[in-house]
Amino acid sequence: MPSRRGNPLNTVGGLCRPYTEPRRGPPPASNACNHLISKDCQPSSAIPRARALAGSPPRPATRGRDDGGAVECNVSSTPAMTEPAPIDEVQLRLRQQYPEARYELDWSTPWELLVATILAARCTDERVNRVTKTLFTDYPEPAAYAAADLADLEQAVRPTGAYKTKAKAVQACARAVLDQFDGQVPRTMEQLVTLPGVARKTANVVLATAFGIAEGIIVDVHVARVSRRMGLTTQTKGERIEKDLMQALPREDWTHFGPAMVLLGRYVCTARAPQCGECIMEPLCPQLEA
Numbered sequence: 001m002p003s004r005r006g007n008p009l010n011t012v013g014g015l016c017r018p019y020t021e022p023r024r025g026p027p028p029a030s031n032a033c034n035h036l037i038s039k040d041c042q043p044s045s046a047i048p049r050a051r052a053l054a055g056s057p058p059r060p061a062t063r064g065r066d067d068g069g070a071v072e073c074n075v076s077s078t079p080a081m082t083e084p085a086p087i088d089e090v091q092l093r094l095r096q097q098y099p100e101a102r103y104e105l106d107w108s109t110p111w112e113l114l115v116a117t118i119l120a121a122r123c124t125d126e127r128v129n130r131v132t133k134t135l136f137t138d139y140p141e142p143a144a145y146a147a148a149d150l151a152d153l154e155q156a157v158r159p160t161g162a163y164k165t166k167a168k169a170v171q172a173c174a175r176a177v178l179d180q181f182d183g184q185v186p187r188t189m190e191q192l193v194t195l196p197g198v199a200r201k202t203a204n205v206v207l208a209t210a211f212g213i214a215e216g217i218i219v220d221v222h223v224a225r226v227s228r229r230m231g232l233t234t235q236t237k238g239e240r241i242e243k244d245l246m247q248a249l250p251r252e253d254w255t256h257f258g259p260a261m262v263l264l265g266r267y268v269c270t271a272r273a274p275q276c277g278e279c280i281m282e283p284l285c286p287q288l289e290a
């Protein structure tokens with residue numbers, strides 16, 4: 001199996017546009033907006049209008065850092081969209097921006113990807129990759145996890161947080177893979193979700209990333225947040241969001257859409273400060289509260 005390493009955002013060539021850092025530092029000297037709200041520039045009406053669409057009460061029209069007379073604006077100053085973003089256009093733009101979108105976990109076998117995905121719960125991929133660099137050497141196969149001293153395994157995965165639960169889950173998962181699937185990671189959703197520590201999101205990651213099988217769409221916190229902001233769903237539960245997305249997208253887009261939305265959410269449409277002015281979705285996004 002090929003190793004998936006490196007940040008696909010750095011991919012150059014083809015249609016990929018490398019990620020550019022959002023503007024930082026003091027406001028520009030000119031009166032041009034550049035997403036800085038001042039006497040010369042009014043904030044986008046997108047957020048309050050979007051809140052009204054979503055049935056939420058209005059709130060102050062700006063979000064961002066109050067900087068005396070000016071407020072740094074994370075939202076667009078272009079006219080607000082009032083409709084949900086058209087998902088076919090969303091997917092087109094995702095394919096142009098992230099043609100090789102992949103999960104950013106390091107792995108070289110389906111088993112390694114399964115372990116890394118279990119460890120990635122409420123932890124950054126970067127930290128998981130630091131941990132698995134050693135872990136995958138010390139525990140190369142499911143048999144090694146199954147036979148491991150649990151206390152040792154706990155220490156090995158400790159930096160990923162919730163380490164007792166995760167170590168227990170990984171060991172139980174290894175034993176189930178050995179006992180029920182002859183040591184091979186299963187290739188169906190029905191079988192994968194029987195494994196300890198594996199829910200639908202983890203199963204989708206393994207199926208799509210390791211096997212290229214489209215049984216669903218990866219929905220993590222990033223996909224959930226960005227999908228709601230773009231009006232692609234009003235649901236809050238992962239499986240319901242996934243269902244909405246699966247109904248709206250053709251199956252051939254499922255394996256690309258999830259990882260691409262993860263990248264958009266992780267680097268542009270971030271939880272605290274979405275960079276709408278830098279975002280490829282800005283012309284079609286209603287910028288709903290999420």
Ligand code: SF4
Nearest residue numbers: 269274276279282285
């Ligand atoms: S998807 Fe882009 S335009 Fe829409 S809210 Fe997120 S950052 Fe803003």
